[in-house]
Amino acid sequence: xxxxxxxAATVSLTQDIWRRFKRHRLALFGAVILLVIIAxxxxxxxxxxxxxxxxxxxxxxxxxxWQHPFGTDDxxxxxxxxxxxxxxxxIAVGLAAMTIAIVVGTIIGAIAGMSRGLVDTxxxxxxDLFLSLPQLPLLLLIIYLFRDSLKKIVGAETGVFxxxxxxxxxxxxxxxxxxxxAQFLSLREKEFVEAARALGAxxxxxxxxxxxxxxxxxVIVAGTIDVAAAIIAESTLSFLGLGxxxxxxxxxxxxxxxxDYLDTSPYWALFPGTLIFLTVLSINYIGDGLRxxxxxxxxx
Amino acid sequence: MTERELRGLIEAVRKGSITRRQFVxxxxxxxxxxxxxxxxxxxxxxxxxxxASTYKGTKRGGxxxxxxxxxxxxxxxxxxxxxxxxxxxxxxxxxxxxxxWDTEGNLIPVLAAETPTPANGGxxxxxxxxxxxxxxxxQWHDGKPFTSADVVFxxxxxxxxxxxxxxxxxxxxxxxxxxxxxxxxxxxxxASPFWADPFVGTRGMLIPKHLFEAYKGAKSRDAPNNLKPxxxxxxxxxxxxxxxxxxxxxxxxxxxPNRPFFDTIEMKGGGDAVSAARxxxxxxxxxxxxNLQVEDEILAKLEQGGKGRVVIxxxxxxxxxxxxxxxPWNEVDGERASIKSKHPLFTDPAVREAMNLLxxxxxxxxxxxxxxxxxxxxxxxxxxxYRSPNNKFEFNVDKANQVLETAGWKKGSDGIxxxxxxxxxxxxxxSVNQPRQKAQAIVKQAAQxxxxxxxxxxxxxxxxxxxxxxxxxxxxxxFCDMQMYTTTMTQPDPEIFMNQYVSWEISxxxxxxxxxxxxxxTSDEYDKAxxxxxxxxxxxxxxxxxxxxxxxxxxxRVIVPLVSRPRVRASNLKLKVPExxxxxxxxxxxxxxxxx
Numbered sequence: 058x059x060x061x062x063x064x065a066a067t068v069s070l071t072q073d074i075w076r077r078f079k080r081h082r083l084a085l086f087g088a089v090i091l092l093v094i095i096a097x098x099x100x101x102x103x104x105x106x107x108x109x110x111x112x113x114x115x116x117x118x119x120x121x122x123w124q125h126p127f128g129t130d131d132x133x134x135x136x137x138x139x140x141x142x143x144x145x146x147x148i149a150v151g152l153a154a155m156t157i158a159i160v161v162g163t164i165i166g167a168i169a170g171m172s173r174g175l176v177d178t179x180x181x182x183x184x185d186l187f188l189s190l191p192q193l194p195l196l197l198l199i200i201y202l203f204r205d206s207l208k209k210i211v212g213a214e215t216g217v218f219x220x221x222x223x224x225x226x227x228x229x230x231x232x233x234x235x236x237x238x239a240q241f242l243s244l245r246e247k248e249f250v251e252a253a254r255a256l257g258a259x260x261x262x263x264x265x266x267x268x269x270x271x272x273x274x275x276v277i278v279a280g281t282i283d284v285a286a287a288i289i290a291e292s293t294l295s296f297l298g299l300g301x302x303x304x305x306x307x308x309x310x311x312x313x314x315x316x317d318y319l320d321t322s323p324y325w326a327l328f329p330g331t332l333i334f335l336t337v338l339s340i341n342y343i344g345d346g347l348r349x350x351x352x353x354x355x356x357x
Numbered sequence: 358m359t360e361r362e363l364r365g366l367i368e369a370v371r372k373g374s375i376t377r378r379q380f381v382x383x384x385x386x387x388x389x390x391x392x393x394x395x396x397x398x399x400x401x402x403x404x405x406x407x408x409a410s411t412y413k414g415t416k417r418g419g420x421x422x423x424x425x426x427x428x429x430x431x432x433x434x435x436x437x438x439x440x441x442x443x444x445x446x447x448x449x450x451x452x453x454x455x456x457x458w459d460t461e462g463n464l465i466p467v468l469a470a471e472t473p474t475p476a477n478g479g480x481x482x483x484x485x486x487x488x489x490x491x492x493x494x495x496q497w498h499d500g501k502p503f504t505s506a507d508v509v510f511x512x513x514x515x516x517x518x519x520x521x522x523x524x525x526x527x528x529x530x531x532x533x534x535x536x537x538x539x540x541x542x543x544x545x546x547x548a549s550p551f552w553a554d555p556f557v558g559t560r561g562m563l564i565p566k567h568l569f570e571a572y573k574g575a576k577s578r579d580a581p582n583n584l585k586p587x588x589x590x591x592x593x594x595x596x597x598x599x600x601x602x603x604x605x606x607x608x609x610x611x612x613x614p615n616r617p618f619f620d621t622i623e624m625k626g627g628g629d630a631v632s633a634a635r636x637x638x639x640x641x642x643x644x645x646x647x648n649l650q651v652e653d654e655i656l657a658k659l660e661q662g663g664k665g666r667v668v669i670x671x672x673x674x675x676x677x678x679x680x681x682x683x684x685p686w687n688e689v690d691g692e693r694a695s696i697k698s699k700h701p702l703f704t705d706p707a708v709r710e711a712m713n714l715l716x717x718x719x720x721x722x723x724x725x726x727x728x729x730x731x732x733x734x735x736x737x738x739x740x741x742x743y744r745s746p747n748n749k750f751e752f753n754v755d756k757a758n759q760v761l762e763t764a765g766w767k768k769g770s771d772g773i774x775x776x777x778x779x780x781x782x783x784x785x786x787x788s789v790n791q792p793r794q795k796a797q798a799i800v801k802q803a804a805q806x807x808x809x810x811x812x813x814x815x816x817x818x819x820x821x822x823x824x825x826x827x828x829x830x831x832x833x834x835x836f837c838d839m840q841m842y843t844t845t846m847t848q849p850d851p852e853i854f855m856n857q858y859v860s861w862e863i864s865x866x867x868x869x870x871x872x873x874x875x876x877x878x879t880s881d882e883y884d885k886a887x888x889x890x891x892x893x894x895x896x897x898x899x900x901x902x903x904x905x906x907x908x909x910x911x912x913x914r915v916i917v918p919l920v921s922r923p924r925v926r927a928s929n930l931k932l933k934v935p936e937x938x939x940x941x942x943x944x945x946x947x948x949x950x951x952x953x
Binding site for chain 2: 110
């Protein structure tokens with residue numbers, strides 16, 4: 058109601074989305090926090106040059122100080138530099154796995170939603186099948202089968218990264234696919250889609266131009282939740298010895314290492330915990346804001 | 358000290374040219390503890406006094422209740438069906454063997470009148486038969502006398518496959534015969550230097566013939582006394598709730614004078630290791646707790662409660678690092694780490710020597726294991742008589758650099774050494790376990806300073822220690838360059854422990870990776886020493902052979918020992934417990950005593 062009618066006529070779609078997004082205070086705040094974290098882990102390791110694996114037994118379990126802003130762990134390693142380095146991996150794993158889950162989920166959901174009959178049934182069978190698979194034994198199998206060959210091709214760390222991202226993403230697309238299919242089933246019967254069809258729009262155009270943008274809201278929310286789940290899932294894999302090597306300080310790993318020292322050195326767990334919490338929360342708020350901003354039927 | 362020198366000294370004592378005391382003094386000088394020196398003399402047929410008991414009680418009973426906590430409670434009370442130490446310990450309250458092991462690996466008679474030795478005629482010259490003399494004044498809890506018929510019955514009972522006793526392995530290859538009512542002869546198929554397995558320790562507890570005779574064979578599990586033990590031990594059976602509680606009361610007819618001290622015993626089951634430690638150390642609800650697999654920092658914190666102390670009992674288990682002597686990364690005849698291949702890096706002794714210098718054992722002990730892992734340079738650490746005095750360990754990065762430099766490994770532009778196009782890059786695996794990951798980090802960092810790049814790998818314990826030979830990550834395959842775990846020594850004799858380096862035990866596809874030689878290192882010298890020890894009846898020679906084997910493994914840097922891992926228990930401050938790393942916790946329950 059605030060927006061004057063004369064300006065609305067001149068803004069482009071992106072500008073409009075940005076204008077709507079800005080209205081969502083928490084989303085804006087989340088975006089700022091996330092940017093700070095991403096900038097921190099991207100630039101930080103160049104500015105804070107303390108090595109991540111320098112063992113110093115004289116500085117074991119030291120609380121935060123100027124020398125060690127986040128304190129040290131039980132081997133005297135600097136937690137600040139470990140957080141910065143590990144953040145790169147954790148955030149990259151989270152975002153990449155989310156992208157895979159959303160892309161795969163949306164494609165499968167869209168195909169199932171648009172086609173009727175056998176294809177739809179088959180794809181939903183596939184989704185159900187994936188949902189009912191026991192994930193852990195399957196993960197073990199995949200990792201044993203492909204770890205060494207992947208390592209040979211792209212090297213140890215990249216190999217593990219690709220594998221983890223594919224494995225986590227590959228097991229999280231099913232809820233997205235179901236959401237998308239449900240949206241498609243209802244949207245494709247809507248009058249505006251019928252109108253587009255009547256005007257001769259191809260199937261692809263109907264999907265890309267008319268249905269998908271309207272179906273994106275729930276997908277984005279599901280995607281943001283996936284980022285958090287992926288960061289946590291990575292640490293689960295590390296715990297089973299299937300993730301990154303134990304000396305790579307991903308946030309989940311540091312949190313896991315710190316759990317036995319909660320009573321004596323709470324800061325050790327608090328820093329990675331807070332960072333995971335902030336990252337996940339800001340991504341969730343951004344998702345929330347984006348959904349509102351992208352929803353054409355919502356008046357802001 | 359070599360075997361010859363040792364033998365010379367023992368001979369000198371025999372002739373009287375030096376005294377026993379001088380001999381023990383000399384032994385102490387070379388790091389051999391007094392009891393061990395005494396035992397060497399005993400084996401050589403030179404009489405010694407029985408080790409003095411630490412028991413200070415002056416009358417039977419009057420000590421009140423003894424409350425002990427086993428966080429895994431006993432589930433049955435027949436020693437021949439005891440799976441795991443919890444059942445063995447529960448049974449040991451009521452049942453006794455002919456002899457038990459003290460903490461130095463000495464055989465101490467319990468129901469036997471004396472330990473068989475060559476001198477007293479108990480051990481035959483050919484090493485094929487052992488004669489046990491039994492105590493004459495022993496009664497079962499129901500008043501029936503204990504005789505050689507009971508001992509022979511236990512052999513028949515356990516050796517019968519239909520009984521399906523878990524102790525069958527100790528009995529099936531021997532023959533027990535009653536010579537008279539109080540003498541039993543045990544015959545072995547071949548000369549056995551280590552004969553003290555049947556009727557000894559946890560596998561040797563004896564059940565009464567008159568109550569179990571009807572239940573030998575297929576009906577064994579139906580015996581009512583499987584849950585209501587009638588033994589010879591210091592406590593009589595009172596009540597039993599499987600998994601929860603075992604209760605006993607003082608045996609007024611016990612065969613050792615003035616024992617036991619306590620009027621009743623309660624063995625409570627359930628809970629976890631940390632809460633068990635707390636119940637003894639901090640709150641003092643219980644007098645003794647078993648198997649505390651808890652980080653030393655937590656134990657130390659609980660100990661500040663002031664009610665109890667942590668008891669560390671030396672044993673033979675050792676945490677160590679193995680090097681792979683075969684190539685794990687390329688297949689030969691369709692097999693990774695085939696015995697026909699050679700490891701590209703570790704076949705160079707300089708690389709193994711450098712790795713040995715790069716492992717900071719003191720820090721691993723000090724900052725990771727504390728009292729629960731003692732830094733060591735030897736593979737065989739206990740009993741002390743088998744511990745080699747010839748090895749020392751050192752942590753020295755500069756020296757490691759120098760060793761590698763001299764051997765022609767030059768640093769490349771990335772700081773990693775290489776020689777002939779081969780880079781010093783290795784993969785180092787272990788199971789998922791907090792202390793192990795910390796040790797990995799310590800090793801990796803030191804190696805980095807010497808130009809060795811280590812990639813750390815962890816495998817979940819259920820896979821790493823499984824016998825599933827389809828999985829590439831089980832430890833017996835060693836499909837990586839080096840690995841770390843704890844190997845256990847279950848007997849005070851190193852024979853089985855030392856077969857981990859003999860050539861016929863090599864772990865390979867042919868034996869489905871069940872072989873015990875995981876590093877796949879072989880040495881004719883080692884094989885010969887092992888074969889000699891197997892048939893060597895002279896304990897002094899045998900000890901020297903085991904020390905030689907240990908030194909071969911250590912000095913060739915086949916493995917790097919990290920810490921020896923003792924048993925960890927908690928005891929009330931006032932409780933006096935004769936502990937042993939080679940037998941049940943209750944091996945000398947009759948001597949448990951509380952200071953006023």
